[in-house]
Amino acid sequence: MNILLTGGLGYIGSHLALGLLKKQNVNLTIVDNLSNSKLSVKNKIRFISSKNFKFKKLDLKNKNSLQKLFKKGKFDLVFHLAGSKSVKESQIDPKKYYENNILGAINLLNSMIECNVKDIIFSSTATVYGSKKINCYSENFSREPVNTYGLTKKIIEDLLIDLDRKKKIKSVILRYFNPAGCHASGLLGENPEGTPNNLYPYIIKIIKGDLDFLKVFGNNYKTKDGTGARDYIHIQDLVDAHLNCIQFVKKKSGIFNIGTGKPYTVLDIINSFQKHCNFKINYNFYPRREGDIDIYYNKISKAKKILGWSAKRGLKEISQSTFKFAIKSK
Ligand code: UD1
Numbered sequence: 652m653n654i655l656l657t658g659g660l661g662y663i664g665s666h667l668a669l670g671l672l673k674k675q676n677v678n679l680t681i682v683d684n685l686s687n688s689k690l691s692v693k694n695k696i697r698f699i700s701s702k703n704f705k706f707k708k709l710d711l712k713n714k715n716s717l718q719k720l721f722k723k724g725k726f727d728l729v730f731h732l733a734g735s736k737s738v739k740e741s742q743i744d745p746k747k748y749y750e751n752n753i754l755g756a757i758n759l760l761n762s763m764i765e766c767n768v769k770d771i772i773f774s775s776t777a778t779v780y781g782s783k784k785i786n787c788y789s790e791n792f793s794r795e796p797v798n799t800y801g802l803t804k805k806i807i808e809d810l811l812i813d814l815d816r817k818k819k820i821k822s823v824i825l826r827y828f829n830p831a832g833c834h835a836s837g838l839l840g841e842n843p844e845g846t847p848n849n850l851y852p853y854i855i856k857i858i859k860g861d862l863d864f865l866k867v868f869g870n871n872y873k874t875k876d877g878t879g880a881r882d883y884i885h886i887q888d889l890v891d892a893h894l895n896c897i898q899f900v901k902k903k904s905g906i907f908n909i910g911t912g913k914p915y916t917v918l919d920i921i922n923s924f925q926k927h928c929n930f931k932i933n934y935n936f937y938p939r940r941e942g943d944i945d946i947y948y949n950k951i952s953k954a955k956k957i958l959g960w961s962a963k964r965g966l967k968e969i970s971q972s973t974f975k976f977a978i979k980s981k
Contacts, residue, residue, distance in 0.1 A: 653725050653728075654671060654726065654729070655682065655729045656668055656679060659681030661732060663830055664683065664733075665692050671894070674894070678704075681705070681706045682711075683733065684708065684709060684710040687735070690708075692839065707720060710755075711758050712754055717762045721762040731772070735748055737800065740800075742798055742799060745799040748800055752800075760814065769820060771820055771822045771900070775808055775826045776800075777882075778796060779801050780792050780796075780826075780947075781794070787949070789952075790826070790908055821904045823906075826909065827884065828908070829884065833973050833976035840973065840980070851920075865917075866934070867934050868938070868939055868943060869939035879945065879946065882915075883915060884909060892954065892958065896958065899957075908950065908951070911965070912951035913965075915966060919966065926970075927974075928971060
């Protein structure tokens with residue numbers, strides 16, 4: 652099976668590439684524009700998997716290169732993970748998000764239609780729901796994103812739903828909760844340049860010794876200890892969810908939340924590093940971060956029932972793999 656993976660050198664993409672390369676009869680092509688990833692990840696994927704794959708540096712905004720790639724590639728299936736993903740940046744520079752995410756997706760889908768590629772698995776986000784009164788999100792909740800990042804994902808979802816209705820392309824839309832954790836080898840993980848916005852990349856910098864303490868945003872949320880609670884999904888479980896979609900999308904389209912169903916607070920995460928890695932994370936309380944909500948997590952029943960998928964790993968595996976990656980990348 653010829654598979655195209657966009658954004659394949661990124662945090663999620665690189666782990667998915669390894670999952671795909673483990674499968675029999677997969678001929679993998681990765682494209683990435685390297686805007687939020689490093690070329691060295693390509694060699695790490697080769698090293699860990701001992702498998703070969705094609706790689707092309709390509710920006711999905713470049714329609715002509717994309718068309719050429721599709722003419723040669725004879726793809727059977729596309730995993731579309733490429734996109735800009737910072738909520739904060741999307742509020743500062745919305746045009747970048749419309750261009751990278753929406754224009755990129757339109758070019759990709761046009762190439763698929765021109766070359767008769769029928770199936771796509773799309774990386775969406777629980778951010779499409781916006782902030783709800785009920786904290787346990789299920790797939791039939793209305794989508795009311797409160798930032799441009801979430802809005803661009805919603806628009807791509809709508810496009811995919813329309814293309815399915817028109818019988819042009821079948822799609823599986825995966826709405827991720829909070830991906831976390833790293834590859835068991837300690838060679839791959841999320842390690843952005845500069846000061847990270849998200850919790851785990853920030854903790855990685857603390858373990859590496861680049862930052863001294865964690866700023867815990869808010870201690871008066873309506874949660875058990877006052878700090879924000881999220882549904883952290885281990886990257887390997889997320890990869891397994893994608894792999895389970897390969898057979899499914901051949902038959903039909905679907906939309907699935909991908910999370911564990913269990914919320915953990917920021918203090919739970921801090922304590923998990925003490926408990927499972929014997930590492931103390933120093934922290935101080937800071938005011939709430941703008942736009943944050945108390946708690947949200949997944950109602951897991953749909954993916955379990957239909958895809959036969961549920962998360963197998965928990966905070967122990969997340970903290971231990973994160974710790975290993977941070978130490979190795981010192
Ligand atoms: C954010 C994005 C979401 C994206 C996800 C990636 C928003 C509104 N949503 O979710 O679209 O998919 O990241 O994982 O931004 N925290 C601290 N200190 C820090 C960083 C975070 O206390 O330095 C707290 C936050 O207040 C929150 C929790 O940790 O309670 C998780 O934050 P974060 O990792 O940024 O994820 P989300 O905000 O849930």
